[in-house]
Amino acid sequence: MHRLTEAKIILVTRPTRVAELRRRFSTKMQAAFYVSRLGQDFSDYENEDGLYTAAVRTAVETLDTLGRVQPVDRSFLPNFVFGPEDVVVVLGQDGLVANTMKYLNGQPVIGVNPEPARWDGQLLPFRVMDLGKVVLEVIQRRRSAKPVTMAQARLNTGETLYAVNDLFVGPRSHTSARYLIEIGGEREAQSSSGVIISTGLGSTGWLKSLLTGASVIVQSQGTAKGKSRPPPVKSEFAWDSNYLCFTVREPFPTRATGTRLVFGRVTSKSPLVIESQMPEHGVIFSDGIESDFLAFRSGVRATISPADRQGWLVT
Numbered sequence: 001m002h003r004l005t006e007a008k009i010i011l012v013t014r015p016t017r018v019a020e021l022r023r024r025f026s027t028k029m030q031a032a033f034y035v036s037r038l039g040q041d042f043s044d045y046e047n048e049d050g051l052y053t054a055a056v057r058t059a060v061e062t063l064d065t066l067g068r069v070q071p072v073d074r075s076f077l078p079n080f081v082f083g084p085e086d087v088v089v090v091l092g093q094d095g096l097v098a099n100t101m102k103y104l105n106g107q108p109v110i111g112v113n114p115e116p117a118r119w120d121g122q123l124l125p126f127r128v129m130d131l132g133k134v135v136l137e138v139i140q141r142r143r144s145a146k147p148v149t150m151a152q153a154r155l156n157t158g159e160t161l162y163a164v165n166d167l168f169v170g171p172r173s174h175t176s177a178r179y180l181i182e183i184g185g186e187r188e189a190q191s192s193s194g195v196i197i198s199t200g201l202g203s204t205g206w207l208k209s210l211l212t213g214a215s216v217i218v219q220s221q222g223t224a225k226g227k228s229r230p231p232p233v234k235s236e237f238a239w240d241s242n243y244l245c246f247t248v249r250e251p252f253p254t255r256a257t258g259t260r261l262v263f264g265r266v267t268s269k270s271p272l273v274i275e276s277q278m279p280e281h282g283v284i285f286s287d288g289i290e291s292d293f294l295a296f297r298s299g300v301r302a303t304i305s306p307a308d309r310q311g312w313l314v315t
Contacts (some may be wrong), residue, residue, distance in 0.1 A: 007067035007139045008083055012090045012100050013056055014074045018049035048118065052091075055114035055128050059091055062131045066139065076290050077103050077225050085136050089131065090124075097123040098164040098201070098287050101148065101311040107114055108138055108145045110314045122204075125304035126315060138314055147240045151199050151266075153284050153294070156301040161294050163286030165202030169274050169302060170194020171281050172290075176252065178277040181261050183246075191257040193249040195274060198268060198303050200241040201311075202287075208235045210247055239313075243267045244306060273307035 015023075021031035032042045056071070063069045067087070072080055074096055082088070082104055089110045090097045112131065113124035114293045126134055137143035151163040161167070170177040176191050198207035212235075237245065248262040266272045276282045282296035296302065 001037075003065060003067055004136065005067045005139055008086050009063045009067045009069050009081065009135065010086050010088045011056075011059055011069055011071045011219075012074060012088065012092070012096065013071055014092045014096050015127035015293045016049040016052050016093075017045050021045070035302040048115065051115050055091060055112075058128050059089065059112065059131055062128070063089065063135060066132065066135050068149045074099060082107055087135060089135065091128075093119050094121060094123040095288065097313070099289060101164045101313070102150060102162040102287060105309050105312065106312065108312045108314050110134055110138065110145075115313060123201075123313060134314065135224075143310040143314055145314045148201050148313055149199050149240055149242065149244075150309065150311055151197055151244050151304060152287075152307040153197075153285075153304045155294060155296075155303075157283075159294050160282055161286055162307055162309075163197075163202075164199065165287045166196055166198040166206050167284060167286050167304060168194055168196060169284050169296060169304075170249070171278065172283045173281060175281065177282065178257075179282075180277065182273040182275075183261060183264060183266065186261055188258045188261045189256060189277075190248065190251055190259070190261070191254060194245060195227075195248050196242050197246045197272060198235075200237045200239045201246055203236045203245065207247065208243060208274045210249065240310075242306060243302070244272075246272055246304075266305060268305050271303050273301065273303050274305070275301045 025031045035042045091112045111124040113121040152163045244266040251259040253259045276296045283293045283294040
C-alpha cells in the first residue's frame with residue numbers, strides 16, 4: 001500500500017458496551033438477554049456498537065493512506081510507549097481524550113467524535129470524515145494545537161502521577177481519610193472523604209459538581225434564615241491556566257482535625273502537600289481511573305502542582 005508519509009499514527013479506541021458485555025457473558029445473545037431482562041433496550045447498545053465499529057474501520061482505512069497506523073485499546077495506555085514524533089488520534093468520548101493525554105509528552109492529540117448525535121464531545125472537535133485532512137496537516141505541522149495544563153502528584157517514594165482533569169487523594173472505599181494538608185505556609189490535620197485537585201480542563205466536571213452542591217446548600221441556608229442568597233460559585237477556568245484548584249470533600253471537624261484549608265489555588269510556587277495518616281486503603285488516582293493508582297499509606301507525602309509538561313489538543 002502506498003502511504004503519503006512514514007509517520008506513526010496511534011489510534012486509541014475503547015470497547016463499546018456490547019464488547020464489554022460479551023467479555024462478561026461470552027456471547028452477544030446472553031448479553032442481550034441480561035440487558036433485556038433488566039428492562040433496557042438492547043437495540044440501543046447494538047446501534048452504538050455498530051456505529052463505533054464502522055467508525056474504527058473507516059478511521060483505520062483513512063489513516064493507513066497517511067502513515068503507519070497502530071490501534072491501541074485504552075486498557076493498554078498505562079504501559080504503552082509513545083514515540084516523540086507520534087501523532088495520536090483518539091476515537092471516543094471526552095474521557096478517553098483526557099485518559100490518553102496524561103500519558104503523552106508533547107505529542108498532539110486529535111479528538112474524533114464517532115457519534116455526534118450521542119456524545120457532546122467538548123474535546124472531540126472532529127469527525128471521522130475530517131481525519132484525512134486534519135492528520136495530514138498535523139504531520140506537516142500546519143495545524144494549530146491548544147495547550148492544556150496538567151496536574152502532577154510527586155511522592156516522596158519517587159513515584160509520579162499525572163492528570164488532565166483532576167487528581168483524587170483519599171480512601172479507596174467509602175471511609176474517612178486522615179492526613180496532614182499544607183499550602184501557603186499553613187498546615188492542618190484533616191478528616192474527610194478525600195481531596196480533589198482540578199485542572200482548568202477538568203474544572204467543568206468533578207470540581208464544578210462539588211462546588212455547585214456546596215453553593216446550593218449555602219444558598220438554602222441563607223434563604224431559610226431570611227438572608228440574601230450568595231452568588232453561585234464559578235468554578236471554570238482556562239485550560240492553559242498556570243494554576244490548579246483544590247477542594248476537600250466533606251471535611252469533618254473534630255478536636256484533632258480542622259476545616260480551614262478546604263479550598264484554594266495550587267501553583268508551582270505554592271504547591272499543595274498532603275501527608276497520609278492512613279495505614280491502608282489510601283490512594284491517589286487521576287481522571288477517574290481507579291485501577292491506575294498510587295498507594296498513599298502512612299508516611300507517604302504527595303506534592304501536587306501544575307505539571308512540568310503540557311498536553312496539546314489539536315483544534
